[in-house]
Structure formats: structure tokens, C-alpha cells
Amino acid sequence: MRVLKITPERCTGCLRCEIACSYMQTGTYQPAKSVIRVSPFEGHTSYAPYTCTQCAEGWCMTACPVGAITINIAGAKDVLDDKCVGCKLCTIACPYGTVFYDTGTRKAFKCNLCGGDPACAHACPTAAIEYEDVATADWLGDFARERATHVLAMAGGR
Amino acid sequence: MATRHLIIGGGTAGMNAMRTIREEEREPSEITLVSAERPYSRMVLPYYLDKTIAESHVFTASAAQLAKWNVKTYIGRRASGLDVKANVCTLDDGTRLEYDDCLIATGSSAVRAPVAGADLPGVHSFWTLDEARGVIGSISRGTHVVMVGAGFISFTILNSILSLGARLTIVELAPRILPRMVDDAGAELVASWLKAHGVTIRTNVKLTRIEDAKGKKRLKFSTGPEIVCDAVIMATGIRTNLEWLKDSGINIRQGIVVDEHLRSNVPNVYAAGDVAEGRDLISGAAAVHAIEPTAQEHGRVVGSNMAGKNVGYKGSLIINIVEVCHLDAASFGAWDDAKVETISALKKDRNAYRKLLFTGDRLTGAIIIGRSNDIWTTNDVGMLKGLVQTGVSLGRFKDYLKSNPFDVKTAFIASKTTSTLLPETVLGRPSKAPGESPVAV
Numbered sequence: 293m294r295v296l297k298i299t300p301e302r303c304t305g306c307l308r309c310e311i312a313c314s315y316m317q318t319g320t321y322q323p324a325k326s327v328i329r330v331s332p333f334e335g336h337t338s339y340a341p342y343t344c345t346q347c348a349e350g351w352c353m354t355a356c357p358v359g360a361i362t363i364n365i366a367g368a369k370d371v372l373d374d375k376c377v378g379c380k381l382c383t384i385a386c387p388y389g390t391v392f393y394d395t396g397t398r399k400a401f402k403c404n405l406c407g408g409d410p411a412c413a414h415a416c417p418t419a420a421i422e423y424e425d426v427a428t429a430d431w432l433g434d435f436a437r438e439r440a441t442h443v444l445a446m447a448g449g450r
Numbered sequence: 451m452a453t454r455h456l457i458i459g460g461g462t463a464g465m466n467a468m469r470t471i472r473e474e475e476r477e478p479s480e481i482t483l484v485s486a487e488r489p490y491s492r493m494v495l496p497y498y499l500d501k502t503i504a505e506s507h508v509f510t511a512s513a514a515q516l517a518k519w520n521v522k523t524y525i526g527r528r529a530s531g532l533d534v535k536a537n538v539c540t541l542d543d544g545t546r547l548e549y550d551d552c553l554i555a556t557g558s559s560a561v562r563a564p565v566a567g568a569d570l571p572g573v574h575s576f577w578t579l580d581e582a583r584g585v586i587g588s589i590s591r592g593t594h595v596v597m598v599g600a601g602f603i604s605f606t607i608l609n610s611i612l613s614l615g616a617r618l619t620i621v622e623l624a625p626r627i628l629p630r631m632v633d634d635a636g637a638e639l640v641a642s643w644l645k646a647h648g649v650t651i652r653t654n655v656k657l658t659r660i661e662d663a664k665g666k667k668r669l670k671f672s673t674g675p676e677i678v679c680d681a682v683i684m685a686t687g688i689r690t691n692l693e694w695l696k697d698s699g700i701n702i703r704q705g706i707v708v709d710e711h712l713r714s715n716v717p718n719v720y721a722a723g724d725v726a727e728g729r730d731l732i733s734g735a736a737a738v739h740a741i742e743p744t745a746q747e748h749g750r751v752v753g754s755n756m757a758g759k760n761v762g763y764k765g766s767l768i769i770n771i772v773e774v775c776h777l778d779a780a781s782f783g784a785w786d787d788a789k790v791e792t793i794s795a796l797k798k799d800r801n802a803y804r805k806l807l808f809t810g811d812r813l814t815g816a817i818i819i820g821r822s823n824d825i826w827t828t829n830d831v832g833m834l835k836g837l838v839q840t841g842v843s844l845g846r847f848k849d850y851l852k853s854n855p856f857d858v859k860t861a862f863i864a865s866k867t868t869s870t871l872l873p874e875t876v877l878g879r880p881s882k883a884p885g886e887s888p889v890a891v
Contacts, residue, residue: 324825329829331859333860342863345872347874348873348875349875349876349881350880354746354747354750354881355746357492358493358494358510359510359884362884362885363883375507377494377502378497380773380778383831384769384771384780384835385769385832386832388833388836388868388871389830389833389834389835389836389859393828395822430868430872433864433866436863436864440860440864444846444847444849
């Protein structure tokens with residue numbers, strides 16, 4: 293299966309992925325509706341995008357009481373809007389924090405890999421986001437650990 | 451001869467067990483379902499109540515779906531006895547069903563406060579589909595509804611009642627609302643939010659009597675003024691449906707005591723969901739978790755074991771979320787553990803509250819409250835679950851979280867929680883999509 297491979301060292305924090313994502317997902321340029329979210333690290337000297345890993349368990353999918361989350365042709369867990377009632381159980385079942393709730397539509401929403409042609413990977417000008425046939429991984433963990441010394445110092449950490 | 455599986459109860463646990471049996475089995479088996487009601491999801495009844503979905507949307511399996519799964523059904527029947535020596539279940543109409551293994555997943559029923567008038571017409575419970583129909587028929591614009599009990603169940607239908615244009619008063623015996631879902635400070639934030647949204651709340655009051663009053667209901671309390679209203683909803687707790695197993699020899703404490711394979715003391719009798727007393731993921735102790743996600747995981751683990759796999763269960767995690775008037779309140783794990791290190795933080799102007807509970811350098815419980823459209827809430831709610839579920843060692847990020855409880859993401863990512871989570875599955879293999887349940891041939 294192809295996944296979103298993130299190379300955080302390449303991210304410049306330009307937010308094109310968020311804009312492309314929201315446009316593809318909702319038809320509006322609204323980063324608030326994006327399901328890939330760029331976070332700052334090390335006092336805004338570094339950035340990295342974070343999104344659904346399309347994990348093997350699919351905690352959101354198994355938690356859904358009405359079968360409203362399925363697996364689409366790209367292998368992504370995908371919310372079926374006509375079945376979702378907006379109970380929010382998936383948003384707390386997902387241990388990665390990558391299922392969201394739209395207060396306008398009253399439905400859950402998440403990364404569905406744009407059905408196999410992810411807009412974020414297209415939009416990324418530095419190839420920090422690539423769509424590749426590799427095993428999904430913790431793309432950000434080591435990067436974030438290394439880049440967190442600044443925030444830890446500010447917090448009085450050791 | 452094909453193995454005969456008997457599933458008693460058509461709720462979340464039973465449905466997930468049947469689906470998983472069909473996913474996992476190598477040879478076709480016989481599945482028989484006994485269910486007092488046609489299978490539906492209780493989680494979605496609030497959306498049926500507020501008319502955003504049709505009644506047909508609540509059902510989790512049509513007759514055609516059950517036929518496709520090759521399930522023999524006894525719908526509308528209840529199990530009345532279990533002979534664990536003869537491997538026979540007796541139904542309320544005298545039918546005897548033989549089994550090779552059986553799942554008890556009979557769930558819970560609503561309990562009303564033991565007061566005079568609790569059974570009057572116009573006094574409702576909101577638990578089953580039938581009860582939901584009764585509530586729907588009694589609420590319209592301007593109806594004054596009194597909800598007795600300020601727990602999770604009553605809060606799940608609070609938005610629905612308001613959206614139908616009704617006026618709402620909540621009365622609660624305990625000194626505060628949501629006693630089993632959030633702590634005192636969290637309850638105070640939710641209560642003031644609700645008051646600002648026009649909901650009347652009276653805590654510390656004991657209902658003593660309900661009377662008919664010219665087409666209305668009069669509620670009397672041990673202290674304070676009486677209330678006259680149009681409809682009463684009793685959300686005063688639930689009780690597990692286990693009376694029918696009293697003399698069966700099945701070991702029952704708070705629920706049916708189950709081992710890590712969710713077997714009772716009788717090895718070919720499993721229990722799942724509200725009736726099972728299984729392992730709590732955080733404490734490791736046996737507990738009844740009467741919540742949807744536990745029923746779902748229990749059901750799948752039982753289904754897999756019934757199909758001949760050997761799936762051990764790590765334990766279930768308490769997770770709850772409820773939204774009232776666009777304020778989310780969620781809690782995870784051992785959020786009420788008074789013995790561990792705790793940090794809490796309130797940002798009143800943002801209606802945001804956090805409580806984080808640490809055992810050593812692991813997060814073992816959390817409460818999060820905030821507006822539904824506030825990025826603080828929406829970004830962090832799942833990650834808090836992930837930190838509690840994995841129990842990753844936070845190391846230096848524990849201190850960071852204690853000084854920055856509203857910045858969970860940094861600690862979550864830098865603690866490499868994702869690395870811990872990625873290999874985790876409940877059944878030891880990737881999950882299948884709900885529609886993708888092949889019938890064994």
C-alpha cells in the first residue's frame with residue numbers, strides 16, 4: 293500500500309499541504325478543515341506535517357457504531373458521510389488524534405488519501421510529503437525528540 | 451459436524467462477535483442469535499431523537515445481512531436459563547438451544563429511581579429503541595422536560611432535547627453533574643456552560659414523588675420547590691441483565707468474571723460488553739466497563755476465540771466523550787485516581803479545562819473539556835487517549851506536560867507514541883472494513 297511518507301527535515305512550514313488538503317477535501321481554502329496539520333518545533337525554527345497513519349487496527353473504523361468508516365480503494369480509512377451520525381466516538385478512539393469533527397456538517401472527517409491521489413503530496417514543494425509504497429512509520433518521532441530541546445529548556449526540563 | 455455457536459444478545463458485543471467469527475473461521479460453523487430486540491445501535495439513538503436520522507438508520511443488521519452471514523435468529527426472544535452441563539440455553543417461550551460454545555452479551559437495562567409515580571405514563575427512560583420512540587412522541591417545541599439524573603446517558607440526549615425546542619431542567623441527587631465522567635472542576639465548567647445556554651440545573655436534590663397534575667407531571671423533592679413539567683426522563687442508571695443466570699453456576703460478581711480470553715469459569719461460555727467483568731487496561735484489575743468501545747473489543751476478541759484463534763485481550767480502556775451545546779467533555783482511563791500525581795489547568799476565558807494524571811512518568815488518566823471548534827480540544831483529544839492507551843514513558847516530557855498541559859502534541863510526538871501504537875492491533879491482524887465480512891465457504 294502507498295502511504296504518506298513524511299521527511300520532516302525537508303518541511304519549511306509553508307502550509308501549502310494544508311491549503312491543498314482543505315481544497316481537495318471540502319472545496320474551500322480553509323486550513324482549519326485540513327486533515328494534515330503542520331506543527332512548529334524548536335520555537336518555530338522547524339516544522340513538520342502530521343496526519344493519519346492509516347494504521348492496521350483502524351481504531352476509528354472498529355469503534356464506529358454504525359459502520360460509517362470503511363477502507364477505500366487506496367487502502368485508507370474513509371468516513372461515509374451518509375452513514376456518519378456525528379457521535380464523535382471515532383475522535384476519541386483514534387489514539388493518534390487524527391480524526392476530527394466538523395461542527396458545520398456534524399460529521400467526522402479524516403485523511404482518506406484523497407482516494408489514492410493525495411493533494412498534500414502534490415502541493416509540497418520540497419518533497420517533505422511523498423506518496424510511496426513503503427511501510428508506514430513514525431516519521432516524526434526522532435525529529436521531534438531532537439528538536440524539542442528548546443521547549444524543554446523553556447519549561448525548565450532537564 | 452459444524453461447530454454450533456450461540457450468541458445471546460444482539461447489541462454491539464454480539465454483532466461484533468458474529469462478524470468476527472465469519473471473518474476468522476477456517477470451516478463453516480452454525481451461528482444462532484437470540485436477541486430480545488432487532489439489532490440496533492444505542493449510540494445513535496440521540497440522533498434519531500433529534501430527527502437528523504430516520505429510524506431505519508439505527509439498525510445494525512438487516513434480516514438480509516444476517517441471512518448473508520448465515521445466522522439463525524430468534525429475535526424477540528429472551529434467554530431464560532442456561533444449563534452449562536448439558537450445553538443448553540432455554541428461551542422464554544420454552545425453546546431449547548444446544549450449543550458447543552456460547553456468548554453471553556445480554557447488556558444492561560435502564561433503572562428508574564425508586565419513587566412513587568416513576569411508572570406513570572409520561573415518565574420515560576431513554577435506553578432502548580422502544581423507549582426512544584416514547585420520548586420522541588412526548589417532546590415538541592415548548593415542552594418542558596425534566597431529566598432526572600445528570601450522568602452520561604442524560605447528557606447524550608441533552609442536545610437533542612434542546613434542538614427540538616424543548617425547555618430543559620436537570621435534577622441530580624449528587625452534589626454535581628457528570629459524577630462518573632469528570633471531576634468537580636470539570637463538572638463546574640460544564641454546569642456553568644449549560645446554565646449560560648438556558649438549561650436549569652438543580653443538584654443535591656432527592657426526588658421523592660411524581661404525580662399527575664392535569665395532563666402535566668408534578669415532581670416533589672425532599673428539599674426545595676416542586677417542579678411541574680410536561681415530560682419526565684429518568685436517566686438514573688443501568689443494571690446488567692444477568693438475573694436469568696442466577697442459578698447457572700456461572701461466576702458473577704459485578705458482572706460475569708472473565709479471563710484474558712473472555713471465558714467465564716465455564717470454558718465454553720464467554721461473556722462480553724456490559725455483562726462482563728474483565729481486565730481494565732490501566733489498573734489490571736477486573737471491572738465492568740459499560741461503554742460501547744469495550745463491548746466492541748470484547749465482541750471481536752470473543753468472536754476470534756470462538757473461531758478457533760487464540761487471542762488474549764490486554765484489557766479495556768475507559769473512554770467517554772459527550773458534547774453539550776458545542777462544548778466537548780471527554781475523559782480517559784483512571785481519571786479519578788486520587789492516589790497519583792495530578793496536574794489540572796483551567797482557562798476560563800476559553801472554557802478549556804485539563805486534568806492529567808501520572809503514574810511514574812506515564813499518563814494513566816486524563817480529562818479534557820473545551821469548545822467543539824477549539825483547536826486545543828480537537829487536536830489533543832485523541833492524543834490524550836493515545837498516551838493513556840500506550841502508557842509510553844514520557845521521560846523529560848512529563849515535566850513539559852505538567853507545565854504545558856494545553857500542548858499535548860509535542861509530548862505525544864517526541865515520546866514516539868506513534869512507534870508504540872503502529873504495531874498494536876486487538877486481534878493480532880489488520881482490521882477489516884465493516885462491509886467486508888466474508889461468509890466462510
